[in-house]
Amino acid sequence: MTSDKSFYEFISNGVPGPEQKVDADNAIMPARKLAFSRFKELGLPTIKTEEWRYTNVQRFLKDAFTLAQEEQATVTPEQLKAASIPQLDSYRVVLVNGRLQTDLSELPAGGKITVSKLSDAAGNAQLQAWFDKHPHLQSQPFAALNAALFADGLFIEAGVNATLDKPIQIIHVYTASANAFIQPRHLVVLHKSATLEIIESAVGLNDSAIAFVNAVTEVVLEENAELWHYNIQSTIKNSRHIYHTSATQKADSRYHHFNFTLPSAELTRNNLSVALTGSNTETNLHGLYLATGTQHVDNHTFVDHLVPNCNSNELYKGVLLDDANGVFTGKIHVHQDAQKTNAFQQNNNLLMSEKANINSQPQLEIYADDVKCSHGFTVGRFSEESLFYLRSRGIGEEAAKSLLVNAFAFDITDQVHIPALQDFLAEKIRQYVAGAINN
Amino acid sequence: MLTIKNLHAEVDGKKILKGINLEIRKGEMHAIMGPNGSGKSSLSSVLAGRENYTVTEGEVIFEGKNLLDLSPEDRAREGLFLAFQYPVEIPGVSNLHFLKTALNEIRTYHNLPPLESKEFLKLTKEKQQLVDFNANLMNRSLNEGFSGGEKKRNEVFQLAMLDPKLAILDETDSGLDIDALRIVAAGVNKLRNADKAFMVITHYQRLLEYIVPDFVHVLYNGQIVKTGTKELALELEEKGYDWLKEEVHQKESV
């Protein structure tokens, strides 16, 4: 526990180091140790750190945390249901604080797709090959901390040509009886020509203590693999989240990532990065953040074009209500060899209240000449003209506003290819906007 | 004026032109017709010197000079003009400034002094009226935001301004409504004279009702497979290209 000591001190000297971790055969122990020294060297970011200039993470680390936490919890069917997507036919994977609960789960069986505890897969060659190897994680202090001291997580592997009849829904349950720093770690590997749909959602069970989640997911798409990856971030107020999702795409692969940040975690920081290491890939990054109260939502995305002929397309939209704080930083890096790159990025924001604010940094860093790249940013409020039009047709102000927000978000939700999920999101957005407007 | 002998060309290793032979003399109007993909536009590109085409065999003599040895700009300066099928847009470069630069480059090549602004504007006005070109488009950026018809009319206006010896019109009629087509054709007809030759590339006979050719050549599979007069165009309009294709295949199989 800390309180007078800084979080950095606490981690560096106050907790058992990575060598205390008991992984099945310790195959990843060297990587853990390396990560720990990397963390110590990097230190924790301050607002003077360029990538954190708009998110004062120190403020969220002042409380005393413990790294020890519940490995199981009583999850009622009602609680599970709250985090489930109605009408969605899917496999179900339930984790409590990052630990797979097989009794609550419904895993795909007998096929080429396996879902297991990361700790059980410690001897797996894929895990050894990919664990903490993503180049973009190397400079991230929280990712290093996660690699060094993570408790457990998921390992999902899809074999060559593997495909599933329905999506896998992963429900992350977070619970803490005392302020806890929870570190799940996941690895998803799709082998050649495999296809998978993953939907992640989260639920917080206990708001008497703070759950600080520092999660890392590494994604590997081998040649011609395709992953639809949905992440729905909607938990309780007393939770703070830092996510790193880092994907590696080999030739001809397709990665579709959707990120929905909804109320009401105090802090959400998403680091989404994609390294394109093979040609002719397709990357679609869609994000919607809808923040209310004093929520702080920070999306950092990074698309790294290393090779020629890749296409990336990014659209992030934000709706900020009340006193909410939004941050968007999107970077497109086109390396000298990455000719014929098409890379587009757009970030649009709607400020719905006087006190909400947005900080945005869309960045292009380009070293190849035969490319098409662009980025765009807008912030504004919805058109008074449209609002008036709707009201003159007899629609009440709240309903009209809600309608306009939904219309604004439509570009994102429309890209969701699962109807049940699409409906679920539309309904969530409607509820949150109505709640905030009525406030 | 222009002699093409056994011209073979390829692009990215794919053979496109497979032995073109053609003779064009002063004052003549030649129409090149043919089905899609027969090599019509490739022929114009090779003559104008587009870089991605490689000539593998044959020669082209233009006004006594070996055309294929010249850079694209020198071909233009020697008097070869290509009206593009898809004229490019160049933002920020005004039509007028562009034309003045082009005209004076060509004049310098022929050891003529550059045109004074006054003379240039006079010439511009004269040619605008001749080909019925909207003066409002003169100060706009080159082709930027022009409609399809406006772009094609700009090509004909440039043709009038630069006064080449041989003008190649590459599908100038495609995408034009009948009114625009009439205006474009009228412009071309006004520019016809005993010293100038034209090569009109088209997919449709319609254009040839307005611009009457002296010769019609049918291009198929990279070769000129038939040559005739304007009646050939009518025949093609009626029967399509299939009968010709069959004829060619029969010949090949013999």
Next chain:
Amino acid sequence: MRNSNEIIDDIANREYEFGFTTDIEMEMAPVGLNEDTIRFISAKKEEPEWMLEWRLKGFQAFKKMQFPKWQHFEMPELDLQKLSYYAAPKKKKQLGSLDEVDPELLATFEKLGIPINEQKALAGVAVDVVFDSVSVATTFKAKLQELGIIFCSFGEAVRNHPDLVKKYLGTVVPHSDNIFAALNAAVFSDGSFVYIPKGVRCPMELSTYFRINAENTGQFERTLIIADDNSYVSYLEGCTAPRRDENQLHAAVVELVAMDHAEIKYSTVQNWYPGDKDGNGGIYNFVTKRGICKGKSSKISWTQVETGSAITWKYPSVILQGDDAEGEFYSVAVTRNKQIADTGTKIYHLGRNTRSRIISKGISAGLSDNTYRGLVQVGPRAANARNFTQCDSLLIGDRCGAHTFPYIESRNSTATVEHEATTSKIGEDQIFYLNQRGIETEKAVALIVNGYAQEVLNQLPMEFAVEARKLLSITLEGSVG
């Protein structure tokens, strides 16, 4: 036909046109930077005590500061102790007319094509020439005096208009703003001062030509322009420097103050020596330029054409304090060989209904790096603020870099901020089209680049625009095959 590599090599090898030096006897300060240096400069300039004190405050701030680390290039090691901080042509007496100016110097201006002669006077250009930091000739003073306009060297202003200088000096760029501004505050040698009284529209473009001549000197000029209520002024600044193997530092400060309904238009064509093709020598152009729209409905507009310097690192900024105030930034930055440009603007929307517009066109060739970095900040009071930003990058060749780093901070829900950026290269089809009309590739590129930069060049006063166009053509002629 020549291939693109040959053409690129050709421009890379093209020599810097203005790389000659002038042999004039100089009076220089001893090498090194300490309090004595500052006292030396102040004494040389016969400054009053308050000026010296302000300089020393700047020096105190400077000593506590470090070079920033956020830039997108490798910061060269600068040894500020090896520079001399004061250089002035030795023959120094009050000059009344051009005839009294050193003929060598006039010959230099002639080579630069500076509009200092009578014909240019008829064209309506008043020139304050700053030669190695000291103003030697100011023309058309009389005519401006009639209107109550003050246009003089900074030193003169300190002597003759101390109240105005005291009132505004450091109010826009404080002595401790950043390390280079602090350095400038401590050691600035001269510069220009402009005051436009209430209701006066300055009838001619005011122009200053800066030129670094002496070896091992930094140029630290300081410009202060105040436009009082309902006034207007257009100010031009042009820069060249001779070719030398070692690097030279240029750390100028420009402060603009616009009162109610006043407008200041500030144009720069910067053509400092960029170094040779291997990146040896060249000017480090680290300049702090900032304007404040203090009054309501005031307007400040920055236009810059940047083709020179080894490293250009500057962000002409506007603080929109008055309601309905307007800020503009138009920029063309061209880099080639190993040049680096990290430039852009910062616009602070503080007042209500404030508007800003940013148009930036970067062109990179060779092994150069060209970065747009800009901040648009909308404060909580800035109801209905509007910003539009367009950043375009044009790449010539595949060994250069183009980067766009905008920072957007909006704290008011009624504000509208739009940012667009694109990156492209010169299209082969565009070149071919122009070739087919008889225009050779070199000219075609110049034409396309000028067209690309048109929106910015249009903002320049006529005479300057012609020069800028020529500069762009010379700089980039034929860099595409």
